[in-house]
Amino acid sequence: MPRPTHAPTRTCVGCRAVCPASELVRLVRSGEGLVVSARSAGRGAWLHPRAECVRAAWKARAFSRAFRQTVNFTAADDLIAAVTAAAQPRP
Numbered sequence: 001m002p003r004p005t006h007a008p009t010r011t012c013v014g015c016r017a018v019c020p021a022s023e024l025v026r027l028v029r030s031g032e033g034l035v036v037s038a039r040s041a042g043r044g045a046w047l048h049p050r051a052e053c054v055r056a057a058w059k060a061r062a063f064s065r066a067f068r069q070t071v072n073f074t075a076a077d078d079l080i081a082a083v084t085a086a087a088q089p090r091p
């Protein structure tokens with residue numbers, strides 16, 4: 001019998017682990033790139049706010065798969081910076 005869960009879970013597109021959504025950041029398409037956004041409507045990709053998960057997703061082209069179209073990036077490092085910054089607790 002499945003245990004009742006209180007938190008929704010999502011799969012990290014980097015390491016493929018299933019985690020509570022609260023542990024992941026959500027990326028959505030914005031023009032030609034990606035932005036971190038928890039609330040925007042539409043298709044999103046969930047990811048741990050860790051450089052290794054960003055890089056793993058990048059290498060596997062997981063973002064293009066998640067958004068069902070080619071996603072152009074400025075640079076992986078920019079995305080890592082955006083993701084890790086979004087995960088910092090707000091002052």
Ligand SMILES: [Zn+2]
Binds near residue numbers: 014017048053
């Ligand atoms: Zn991950």
